[in-house]
Amino acid sequence: MSSLRKIGFVAAGLLFALSACSKNTTSSSSTASSAPQSSAAASPAASPAAATSPVAAAANTAGASVYNTNCASCHQATGVGVAGAFPPLAGNPTVTGVATKVIHIVKYGLSGAVTVKGKSYNGMMPPWGSTLSNADIAAVISYVRSSWGNAATPVTAADVKAVAK
Numbered sequence: 001m002s003s004l005r006k007i008g009f010v011a012a013g014l015l016f017a018l019s020a021c022s023k024n025t026t027s028s029s030s031t032a033s034s035a036p037q038s039s040a041a042a043s044p045a046a047s048p049a050a051a052t053s054p055v056a057a058a059a060n061t062a063g064a065s066v067y068n069t070n071c072a073s074c075h076q077a078t079g080v081g082v083a084g085a086f087p088p089l090a091g092n093p094t095v096t097g098v099a100t101k102v103i104h105i106v107k108y109g110l111s112g113a114v115t116v117k118g119k120s121y122n123g124m125m126p127p128w129g130s131t132l133s134n135a136d137i138a139a140v141i142s143y144v145r146s147s148w149g150n151a152a153t154p155v156t157a158a159d160v161k162a163v164a165k
């Protein structure tokens with residue numbers, strides 16, 4: 001009788017240990033499987049909408065390299081700027097607004113107070129008309145107007161040439 005009871009206790013203990021163990025594995029495997037899920041959900045959002053035409057893609061590549069060389073140091077590679085110092089170009093209605101105004105800013109520079117997305121800036125944007133070609137200015141403006149969620153029409157070198165001081 002007592003030996004049967006002992007076996008019963010041991011069996012109960014074993015069952016308990018087994019169930020505790022299996023609970024552990026299920027909980028740890030569910031944590032592990034949630035990580036790939038969230039990264040898979042993030043990756044489509046991270047990749048920007050693909051350029052639709054080869055011409056637009058080529059202009060975008062040229063614009064991206066002009067941007068990364070000349071503009072990213074202040075406005076940042078992702079166009080978010082630096083609060084209080086360099087305004088964001090991403091989600092900036094001036095950037096996606098009237099093209100000739102954007103051309104004027106990039107070609108001849110900008111200084112004085114501006115308010116962008118509710119924050120004020122009063123810095124100095126250097127003029128690029130003397131260091132970049134009209135084609136490079138056109139490419140970089142087309143790039144900033146169509147990157148990071150911005151969706152505005154591209155500009156041409158002829159457009160840039162036509163904007164007088």
Ligand code: HEC
Nearest residue numbers: 070071074086094105110111112114116121122123124125
């Ligand atoms: C040395 C830092 C610096 C660099 C490099 C720079 N910018 Fe700027 N940019 C500024 C500052 C500062 C302002 C805001 C000027 C002001 O406060 O009046 C500005 C403003 C702008 C604006 C106007 C934003 C608005 O809402 O009025 C545009 C467009 C712009 N920059 C595009 C560019 C492009 C394109 C390049 C590269 C060719 C570039 N910037 C390079 C500092 C810089």
